[in-house]
Amino acid sequence: MLLRHTNKEILEREALTINPAKTCQPIGAMYAALGIHGCLPHSHGSQGCCSYHRSTLTRHYKEPVMAATSSFTEGASVFGGQANLVTAIDNIFTVYEPDLIAVHSTCLSETIGDDLQQIVTKAKDDGKIPEGKHVIYAPTPSFVGSHVTGYANMVAAMAEQFAENTGKPIDQINIVAGWMEPPDMREIKRLAKELGVTIQLFPDTSDVLDAPQTGKHVFYPKGGIRVPDLKSTGDSKSSIALGCFSGEPGAVALDKKCKVPFKTEDIPVGLRATDRFLMRLSKAAGVKIPESITDERGRLVDLMTDMEQYFHGKKVALFGDPDDLVPLTEFLLDLNMKPVHIISGTPGKRFEQRIRAILADTHADANVKNGPQADIFLLHQWIKNEPVDLLIGNTYGKYIARDEDIPFVRYGFPILDRIGHSYFPNIGYMGAIRLAEKILGVLMDRQDRDAPEESFELVM
Amino acid sequence: MEKLEILEGRKKQVFEKNKETETFDIKCETTSLSGSVSQRACVFCGSRVVLYPVADALHVVHGPIGCAAYTWDIRGAVSSGPELHRLSFSTDLKEMDVIYGGEKKLYKSLLELIDQYEPKAAFIYSTCIIGLIGDDIDAVCKKVSEEKGIPVLPVHSEGFKGTKKDGYKAACDALMKIVGTGSTEGIGKYSINILGEFNLAGEAWIIKDYYEQMGIEVVSTMTGDGRVDDIRRSHGASLNIVQCSGSMVRLAKTMEEKYGIPYLRVSYFGIEDMSKALYDVASHFSDNPEILQAAKKVVSREVGELYPQLLEFRKALDGKKAAIYVGGAFKAFSLIKALDSLGMDVVLAGSQTGNKDDYEGLKGMCDEGTIIVDDSNPVELSKFILEKEVDLLIGGVKERPIAYKLGVSFCDHNHERKIPLAGFIGMYNFAKEVYESVMSPVWQFAPRKGGLS
Numbered sequence: 001m002l003l004r005h006t007n008k009e010i011l012e013r014e015a016l017t018i019n020p021a022k023t024c025q026p027i028g029a030m031y032a033a034l035g036i037h038g039c040l041p042h043s044h045g046s047q048g049c050c051s052y053h054r055s056t057l058t059r060h061y062k063e064p065v066m067a068a069t070s071s072f073t074e075g076a077s078v079f080g081g082q083a084n085l086v087t088a089i090d091n092i093f094t095v096y097e098p099d100l101i102a103v104h105s106t107c108l109s110e111t112i113g114d115d116l117q118q119i120v121t122k123a124k125d126d127g128k129i130p131e132g133k134h135v136i137y138a139p140t141p142s143f144v145g146s147h148v149t150g151y152a153n154m155v156a157a158m159a160e161q162f163a164e165n166t167g168k169p170i171d172q173i174n175i176v177a178g179w180m181e182p183p184d185m186r187e188i189k190r191l192a193k194e195l196g197v198t199i200q201l202f203p204d205t206s207d208v209l210d211a212p213q214t215g216k217h218v219f220y221p222k223g224g225i226r227v228p229d230l231k232s233t234g235d236s237k238s239s240i241a242l243g244c245f246s247g248e249p250g251a252v253a254l255d256k257k258c259k260v261p262f263k264t265e266d267i268p269v270g271l272r273a274t275d276r277f278l279m280r281l282s283k284a285a286g287v288k289i290p291e292s293i294t295d296e297r298g299r300l301v302d303l304m305t306d307m308e309q310y311f312h313g314k315k316v317a318l319f320g321d322p323d324d325l326v327p328l329t330e331f332l333l334d335l336n337m338k339p340v341h342i343i344s345g346t347p348g349k350r351f352e353q354r355i356r357a358i359l360a361d362t363h364a365d366a367n368v369k370n371g372p373q374a375d376i377f378l379l380h381q382w383i384k385n386e387p388v389d390l391l392i393g394n395t396y397g398k399y400i401a402r403d404e405d406i407p408f409v410r411y412g413f414p415i416l417d418r419i420g421h422s423y424f425p426n427i428g429y430m431g432a433i434r435l436a437e438k439i440l441g442v443l444m445d446r447q448d449r450d451a452p453e454e455s456f457e458l459v460m
Numbered sequence: 461m462e463k464l465e466i467l468e469g470r471k472k473q474v475f476e477k478n479k480e481t482e483t484f485d486i487k488c489e490t491t492s493l494s495g496s497v498s499q500r501a502c503v504f505c506g507s508r509v510v511l512y513p514v515a516d517a518l519h520v521v522h523g524p525i526g527c528a529a530y531t532w533d534i535r536g537a538v539s540s541g542p543e544l545h546r547l548s549f550s551t552d553l554k555e556m557d558v559i560y561g562g563e564k565k566l567y568k569s570l571l572e573l574i575d576q577y578e579p580k581a582a583f584i585y586s587t588c589i590i591g592l593i594g595d596d597i598d599a600v601c602k603k604v605s606e607e608k609g610i611p612v613l614p615v616h617s618e619g620f621k622g623t624k625k626d627g628y629k630a631a632c633d634a635l636m637k638i639v640g641t642g643s644t645e646g647i648g649k650y651s652i653n654i655l656g657e658f659n660l661a662g663e664a665w666i667i668k669d670y671y672e673q674m675g676i677e678v679v680s681t682m683t684g685d686g687r688v689d690d691i692r693r694s695h696g697a698s699l700n701i702v703q704c705s706g707s708m709v710r711l712a713k714t715m716e717e718k719y720g721i722p723y724l725r726v727s728y729f730g731i732e733d734m735s736k737a738l739y740d741v742a743s744h745f746s747d748n749p750e751i752l753q754a755a756k757k758v759v760s761r762e763v764g765e766l767y768p769q770l771l772e773f774r775k776a777l778d779g780k781k782a783a784i785y786v787g788g789a790f791k792a793f794s795l796i797k798a799l800d801s802l803g804m805d806v807v808l809a810g811s812q813t814g815n816k817d818d819y820e821g822l823k824g825m826c827d828e829g830t831i832i833v834d835d836s837n838p839v840e841l842s843k844f845i846l847e848k849e850v851d852l853l854i855g856g857v858k859e860r861p862i863a864y865k866l867g868v869s870f871c872d873h874n875h876e877r878k879i880p881l882a883g884f885i886g887m888y889n890f891a892k893e894v895y896e897s898v899m900s901p902v903w904q905f906a907p908r909k910g911g912l913s
Contacts, residue, residue, distance in 0.1 A: 005547060005576075014568060015568040015572070016549065016550075016551065016552070016569040016573065017550045017551075017552035018548065018549055020529050020552070022529070023525060023526050023529035024526030025526075040497075045620075046503075046619035047500050047623075048502025049502070050498070051500060051502070051858075052505070052530035055857050056530055059857060062860075062861055064838060064865060067497065068495050068497050069494075069496070069498060070494050071493065071498065072620040073620060074621055084494040087493075087494040087495060088494040088495030091469070092495045095495075095839070096497070107526075107553075107587075108592065108620060111558060111589055141555070143553050143558050144554070211865075213864065213867070213906050214907055215865075215867045215906065215908050216865065216866070217838065217862050218865075219838075345525075377547075
């Protein structure tokens with residue numbers, strides 16, 4: 001009983017977070033930056049931040065994660081980190097030879113007031129940025145938002161600092177990726193190809209954080225959007241942002257800078273969100289949905305009918321990032337399940353609005369909370385008060401699942417205790433098939449495990 | 461990346477042993493160069509990992525959420541009782557707190573938590589930002605301590621104030637405030653504290669058991685499976701046994717100054733060092749020959765069982781090459797000996813936090829041509845692994861995928877080990893893990909050493 005300290009009685013907490021359902025901005029920025037080819041993320045702060053982010057990303061993806069640090073000392077913290085960053089930029093281009101460096105700040109550098117724009121300009125003026133190389137930057141103070149905010153800020157920085165409107169439109173659609181896994185990014189590209197649409201997907205972590213074993217430790221794996229492609233996003237016909245928290249800020253920045261109109265859709269988790277995404281993409285590009293994709297949808301619906309008898313009324317608790325949870329909640333409802341407790345540590349009003357709207361007709365009384373004190377401790381308390389049949393969330397959910405003996409599906413970031421999750425898509429019809437299969441699998445495993453001998457059956 | 465170079469500013473931190481080298485002046489104990497892909501962490505990390513295993517204390521991270529989130533239950537230090545240390549408590553500072561200060565928030569958090577959990581003590585970690593905004597956490601801790609009647613201990617671990625080692629110091633200073641506050645009644649003459657053993661995968665239990673078999677009383681294990689009350693009375697022990705190069709030496713020294721308790725430095729890895737750790741304690745208590753007899757008994761029984769098994773592994777591993785890159789240099793010494801007993805050659809030995817003496821020692825132990833490196837980075841590690849045709853890398857979480865990408869086997873000798881590697885049984889586990897990884901059939905499918913094979 002690891003979480004024996006969780007009590008049932010819920011008190012209004014003002015000042016404390018227990019077992020957070022989020023982490024801080026810089027790790028999101030680091031993950032996003034890895035989605036540009038040849039990019040070395042750079043953490044402007046103490047060594048520890050960079051080390052923690054690299055460790056967590058390594059544990060989740062089981063891949064080498066490269067990033068540099070400004071290595072702040074006490075001196076830098078008093079006199080400012082400009083010298084450290086300029087030296088760092090010089091060292092990085094000399095030794096690690098990236099195409100670009102993506103600098104993100106930390107709570108430390110933000111609090112001492114380092115101005116990344118000014119420092120990068122100075123590095124440029126001092127000739128520290130070689131011809132044809134780039135440095136982009138995003139402010140990511142850890143005391144604002146969450147890892148999702150940090151991801152969005154770095155994606156917005158990509159649009160702001162790279163996109164160019166040359167006045168010559170290109171027949172392509174930008175897809176501003178919300179926080180998705182590398183196989184999800186790959187799936188977006190596959191779907192676009194099936195539709196016959198040229199897209200620019202950014203960031204794109206496929207083939208970066210799921211790179212093949214080659215016998216080489218490559219600093220810059222072959223994946224990621226290339227800088228010229230990123231520049232070309234300013235000439236695209238339009239953009240589709242996936243996820244209003246993690247994707248939309250990038251599309252807004254692109255619209256502001258290059259007047260590329262955009263629409264925001266949910267990350268295509270589950271049936272209806274995938275429908276909406278594909279309709280949006282087909283409309284934007286003026287193409288029809290091909291039979292091959294309609295067939296995939298048909299297979300998903302077929303699977304859902306086969307599973308229909310097992311799901312209804314099953315209560316679910318879920319936690320994670322807002323752009324995942326919104327379409328996931330919708331999908332759970334489509335499977336006739338009952339989401340009763342929903343937690344996201346990431347602050348933002350739109351989350352509760354969206355979730356409430358989705359739940360309004362059938363489950364308006366569900367517990368929903370995000371932002372301060374929306375943590376896994378509270379989720380556990382809710383579960384103690386109203387038990388559930390299934391828990392969905394990142395690895396940290398395993399403590400609750402064990403203590404309360406609840407079937408558990410790992411979903412979201414980070415997943416530290418399983419291998420393989422970074423190879424299978426969660427999105428699109430294929431991702432929905434996989435998700436439904438995983439959910440039914442844990443429910444049935446549980447049924448088998450608990451069945452008395454006389455009712456243990458071959459066919460369920 | 462075809463060209464592998466060492467950063468100009470790092471050249472003094474890398475050394476290759478050969479006859480021509482007369483002077484050995486390795487640079488170490490510095491912060492990493494700006495812009496390097498360092499494998500190192502920060503002061504906060506040092507404090508957090510040392511104190512984490514005190515299981516009946518509250519550990520509150522005062523700062524923005526990240527510092528608490530990343531250190532939430534990653535240490536793998538197991539407890540035989542309370543599990544309070546495995547929860548993650550954070551003041552989760554926001555923008556307004558940074559502007560107006562977070563003292564009130566910390567104060568409120570502590571009251572809420574202490575009422576709810578009734579911990580034996582509380583450790584309050586200050587992170588980078590606290591050092592900057594100047595929250596007086598000492599004052600808050602003092603106030604809460606007076607109101608609640610338990611030790612509430614500030615841990616000054618602002619990330620930027622040095623290296624991980626400075627975090628060890630901050631942790632020792634916090635522990636020192638509890639040491640000496642309990643009764644030493646009933647503690648016998650033949651008694652020790654075990655320091656710097658963090659009970660990863662239950663290692664402290666193995667070590668404690670050996671000493672107890674020798675008739676030695678273990679007063680406190682700091683901090684593996686740690687308990688506040690044990691630490692309070694630890695000054696009643698006759699001897700401190702310190703493992704690990706740096707983390708707890710400061711505490712042992714302070715206890716020596718204040719209470720006159722001598723200390724011994726030991727390692728629990730490998731047959732040689734493990735046996736020595738038991739014999740050293742026995743010879744300290746030389747007035748009682750039974751202890752030495754018991755130690756001999758433990759060693760001969762354990763080694764007798766272990767040795768034939770190791771020979772089996774050795775048959776397969778003889779002549780294979782290993783690279784070591786670990787946190788503390790002291791562990792590297794033991795690993796070199798342990799690998800030697802498996803017939804393996806160490807061609808790279810490095811650490812994140814070694815000092816000059818450590819590296820001198822490493823140099824003395826290593827063969828010609830061995831690379832000795834301080835605070836390395838992935839480019840260097842890859843370069844050396846390729847150049848030296850390494851078969852096995854021993855490291856931590858960030859090194860594992862690098863080894864695999866190069867087609868090289870791996871053994872985690874850091875937080876992520878799930879089986880005990882300390883003690884005699886630990887040597888068996890280590891040999892088995894090394895054997896299984898080096899001999900895994902997967903390497904026949906994985907291109908190796910730059911894809912050349």
